[in-house]
Amino acid sequence: MTSLTREDLKTEQPISWCPGCGNFGILRALQTALVDLKIPREKYLVVTGIGCHGKLFNYININGFHGIHGRVLPFATGAKLANHDLIVLGFAGDGDQYDEGLGHFPHAARRNIDVKLFTHDNKVYGLTTGQTSPTSPQGYKSKTSPGGAIPTPINPLMLALASNASFVARGFVGDVTHMKELMKAAIQHKGFALVDILQVCITFNRAQTYQFYRDRVYKLEEENHDATDLQQALKRSRETGDRIPIGIFYQEERPVYRARLPQIKTQPLIKQPIKPTKLKQLLREFT
Numbered sequence: 001m002t003s004l005t006r007e008d009l010k011t012e013q014p015i016s017w018c019p020g021c022g023n024f025g026i027l028r029a030l031q032t033a034l035v036d037l038k039i040p041r042e043k044y045l046v047v048t049g050i051g052c053h054g055k056l057f058n059y060i061n062i063n064g065f066h067g068i069h070g071r072v073l074p075f076a077t078g079a080k081l082a083n084h085d086l087i088v089l090g091f092a093g094d095g096d097q098y099d100e101g102l103g104h105f106p107h108a109a110r111r112n113i114d115v116k117l118f119t120h121d122n123k124v125y126g127l128t129t130g131q132t133s134p135t136s137p138q139g140y141k142s143k144t145s146p147g148g149a150i151p152t153p154i155n156p157l158m159l160a161l162a163s164n165a166s167f168v169a170r171g172f173v174g175d176v177t178h179m180k181e182l183m184k185a186a187i188q189h190k191g192f193a194l195v196d197i198l199q200v201c202i203t204f205n206r207a208q209t210y211q212f213y214r215d216r217v218y219k220l221e222e223e224n225h226d227a228t229d230l231q232q233a234l235k236r237s238r239e240t241g242d243r244i245p246i247g248i249f250y251q252e253e254r255p256v257y258r259a260r261l262p263q264i265k266t267q268p269l270i271k272q273p274i275k276p277t278k279l280k281q282l283l284r285e286f287t
């Protein structure tokens with residue numbers, strides 16, 4: 001198969017997301033990005049975590065792995081290092097990635113593991129019915145913070161930039177075409193790519209709505225942002241009030257992790273011969 005249609009990418013699974021959920025926009029952007037890129041679907045692997053976002057695994061007809069909470073990046077990293085011909089697309093929630101999975105995030109970024117991470121950042125735990133998440137704004141009221149969230153939220157873009165991520169972007173589910181272009185750019189980038197997506201949870205987050213973001217988002221590319229300038233990127237990443245930037249904050253080319261790892265530098269594990277003698281020795285050691 002050399003090209004894909006959106007129909008090819010659909011599955012027969014009934015979609016159980018709440019009507020109007022921002023996840024529909026992410027699924028649509030992903031489908032159209034893959035159609036545009038014209039890469040055989042066998043080349044892709046989708047890895048999802050736990051949360052409403054994780055159901056995306058059931059709704060896109062390409063190879064996938066639905067893992068455990070917070071572990072999208074370890075699974076994606078392992079798959080990529082074992083078979084670096086794969087294009088590995090990780091999908092995680094804000095609680096999934098920036099809470100349970102936070103420790104994996106800066107290390108994947110600084111190592112420049114060649115995986116793409118798309119976070120459904122709706123600033124609430126949706127699947128478990130609306131608890132405060134690590135990206136919920138200060139003062140955010142939920143069943144776990146009825147008096148308002150006390151800590152300041154994690155800023156995923158600042159964290160990614162401070163961890164030397166080589167591609168850092170933000171999308172918004174209310175602009176699917178723009179998000180699709182960000183996904184394509186992330187997929188085509190050689191190295192670790194983060195696209196933090198402002199995803200709307202219409203059921204449990206009544207503060208960060210579609211209208212809330214429509215009143216605030218602006219596109220970096222329309223304001224002469226220089227995505228090769230780290231200082232500019234850091235400055236833009238701190239804008240969180242009445243103006244919220246979307247687009248590519250930062251991008252640089254630098255060697256991916258595997259290119260510096262002698263054992264897999266020239267070919268992935270999947271293409272390396274297994275030497276039976278060594279395997280026997282190894283088995284003897286463990287029996």
Ligand code: SF4
Binds near residue numbers: 016126202204
């Ligand atoms: Fe979407 Fe929120 Fe419903 Fe989950 S609970 S499907 S995130 S609207």
